[in-house]
Amino acid sequence: MIPYGGFWWRVLAYILDAIILQIATSIIGGIFGVGLALPLTGLGAGENAAFGMMMFGMIGASLVINWLYFAIMESSKLQATVGKLAVGVVVTDLRGERLTFARATGRYFAKILSSLILCIGYIMVAFTERKQGLHDIVASTLVYKTRDPSVLFDNREVFA
Template identity: 30%
Template sequence: MEFNNQYEYAGFWVRFGATIIDSILFLMLTMPLLYWVYGSYYFESDGFIIGGWDLLLNWVFPFIATVLFWIYRSATPGKMALKLRVVDAKTGEPLSTSKSVVRYLAYYISTIPLCLGFIWIAFSGKKQGWHDMIANTVVVRPKDHGVEAVTFESRT
């Protein structure tokens, strides 16, 4: 990926928006399946993991899907919708399998202390969360966001 000043680091709010999109898509896929398998018991239970399907649909499937999206598309569906790409911080190339796995597992490090690792994106110069720093990745977007520049006629 050539940078040639055509990309910029994606900040907190646009990444948060991508996460919301991904979360809604994920819930639309998994909730009907979990209800079909477990019925209302799933939503009433206090258990952390209810059973094998719960483990697969809420832990294994998201891991595999996210890693595959990063490897083959450099973005999850939410990031694709907002024209964001997750790339290697040094080369700008798509993530390797190992880097994708490390980044995904590092999400838990970003999450555990009150999501501070995600909030860190807002304060980092390269807009990196802790998971990005651990995996040496960045999230970028085109400088031209596709929005037309505003121009006004002069009143002379």
């Protein structure tokens, strides 16, 4: 039986993904944000609404980038984000099959529930029998430890 992906492997994978997403979001925000911010440099105190709308747009863009990254990667043939690949875990449905884009999307947005009340939904991974967080239970998904992370670039079984 393939072991489930434990808490610390998943934390490490998330840290790696967060770094990747921060870099990508910063680059995209820098490209678009500079162009949007230039007209705002001379705004007075009464014109904060335009700045607020720009910030709202940037937060929305960040949410979309994060959602698409996780949903596309986890529903792809790889069944994992770059961080998950690096630590050797994959996401499946309860039958061990690849996620649909809809299920991966549901899993991503269910992470909002996992974040509530001191991230207990994430901490559940350390204590549940199948190492499921609240978002995994809601989306009917499992995370498996598939290989030693030292063989990161030996993905023949993934690309077969």
